[in-house]
Amino acid sequence: MNAQATTARVHPLPKQLNPMLRSFLIYLSQAAWAKRLIMSLGAARRMARRFVAGDSLSDALHAVRKLNAEGMFATLDLLGEHTADAADANASTAKIIHAIQQIAESEVRSGVSIKLTQLGLKLDLALVEGNLRQIVQAAKEHQIFVRIDMEDSPWVDTTLGLYRTLRAEGLDNVGVVIQSYLYRSEADVLALIAEDARIRVVKGAYMEPAERAFPEKADVDAAYDRLADLLLHAGHHLPAASGAGGPWPPMLAVASQDPKRIEFAKKHAAELGIPKEQVEFQMLYGIRRDLQVALAREGYPVRIYVPYGREWYPYFMRRLAERPANLWFFLSNLVRR
Ligand SMILES: Cc1cc2nc3c(=O)[nH]c(=O)nc-3n(C[C@H](O)[C@H](O)[C@H](O)COP(=O)(O)OP(=O)(O)OC[C@H]3O[C@@H](n4cnc5c(N)ncnc54)[C@H](O)[C@@H]3O)c2cc1C
Structure with a gap:
């Protein structure tokens, strides 16, 4: 196949x-x-x-080179989540830092995406904070961008808190993810805009109760467009930045394979006179390749989320x-x- x-x-x-x-x-x-x-x-x-690009980092870098050749950027994701002990969390941290060094050495245009439960979020706050800091500092040496993925809702406050801790320490090469299915997301986006955050907007991939998230897809979609709209109005003043892994994502990254969400963002950005390079479109490896290529050809920044590694099971099931x-x-x- x-x-x-x-x-x-x-x-x-x-x-x-x-x-x-x-x-x-x-x-x-x-x-x-x-x-x-x-x-x-x-x-x-x-x-x-x-x-999934393959089992190894070299498989992933191979996939990134192909995407780069087509004018797209990437964000590498070492698969793995809900790590069971500190040794595993530390081993994942070392592997992600190695991936960052390889991105810099091989001159591919890619950042990294990380999941905090892989770095020990479920185990110990000090452990995950230390691991996250090591990764973002290692990436900062090469001006490579690190995106903290968002997991299920019990972890949202801690994830945003850790992101803010690092920003307060002067580490600016880090961004967050906001899920449009959560009721709280509009308030989170408004706060993050005031902090000049670089935000990836997604619909959300986990099972959430109706007390916390819209049960209906139509509401999730409408909320997605509202968040994109807020960010479009706010985001185009953020300075462009780049490093060894290529340009950093702008304030708004529209991460969706949904043509309607993509069209909404394109149309409103054009109406507001926002240059194409200030709205990035992000998609998952292997999904809607046609749309990925078409957007890149139209001149938009397109970044593909490239997972690799042996722990593919939960990602595949989602x-x-x-x-x-x-x-x-x-x-x-x-x-x-
Ligand atoms: C770059 C990126 C990063 C992400 N990071 C996170 C994160 O940190 N946290 C989080 O909760 N979620 C994350 N997600 C997942 C996201 O929340 C959604 O679950 C996922 O993107 C599917 O939603 P959609 O916006 O594509 O819209 P949907 O309405 O689900 O899909 C729209 C169309 O896209 C195509 N499509 C979508 N999914 C698939 C699929 N699996 N297989 C084949 N075709 C498909 C279909 O044509 C479908 O009709 C991320 C998604 C992307 C693109």
Whole structure:
């Protein structure tokens, strides 16, 4: 199978099944028994390759070089989350710092994205803070940009708090992610705008209760456009910056494969006279390649999130959950083999 295939031949599911299936797949993404089972299936590994650049850093750098040749930037993500002990958290930190050094040495245009639960967020605040600081300081030596991914809602306050701690220490090569499905996000964005933050806006990939997040997709989409609009009005004064990994993302990074969200941002940016280089579009490796290439050809900065490593299971399951049709494709491959 082509690892970069953009669309699979799929059978649509009845619409009302999608939210239930999504919840079930996200539950499975965190279940140890399901991880053992699914990771042992060759068909799962092959399908995961559509979304993951490979097992090693060199696989990932190879993918980044190809993207760079097409005029796109990248952000590298060493797969892994919810690390169980300090030794693993420290080992992941060392691997991410090594990736940063390799980005600088190999002169690819890429930053890194990190998950704080991989660095020990669930274990000990001092541990995760120390690991995060080491990574952002190592990246700062080369002016490489570090994005802190946002995980599920119990971690949002701590994640934003740690981001602010580093900014207060003068480390400016770091940005955050805001999820439009959370009710709190508009207030977070307004506060972050006042702090000149570089923000990636996403819809949100986790299972959240209705007390914290919009249950309906239409509300998540509308909230997404509101956040993009707030950032478009506020963000174009932020100075451009760049380093060994290429330019840093501007204040607004529209991270979505949804053509309607992308069109909204393009249209409003044009109406406000914002230059193309001040709105970055970000997409996931292996999803909507056609859209990625088209936006880059139109002259927008496009950054692809490139995951690599052996811990592909939860990332893969979240990709299945986003598009249940992927699940059908996966199951039909399994049965055929
Ligand atoms: C660069 C980047 C970084 C991200 N970082 C985070 C993060 O830190 N925290 C977080 O919670 N979430 C993150 N996400 C995931 C995000 O929250 C969404 O779950 C994901 O992007 C799907 O939403 P969508 O905006 O593409 O819209 P959707 O409405 O889900 O999808 C729009 C269209 O995109 C295509 N598409 C979307 N997903 C898939 C898929 N899995 N397989 C095939 N086609 C697909 C389909 O054509 C679909 O119709 C990130 C996403 C991107 C692009």
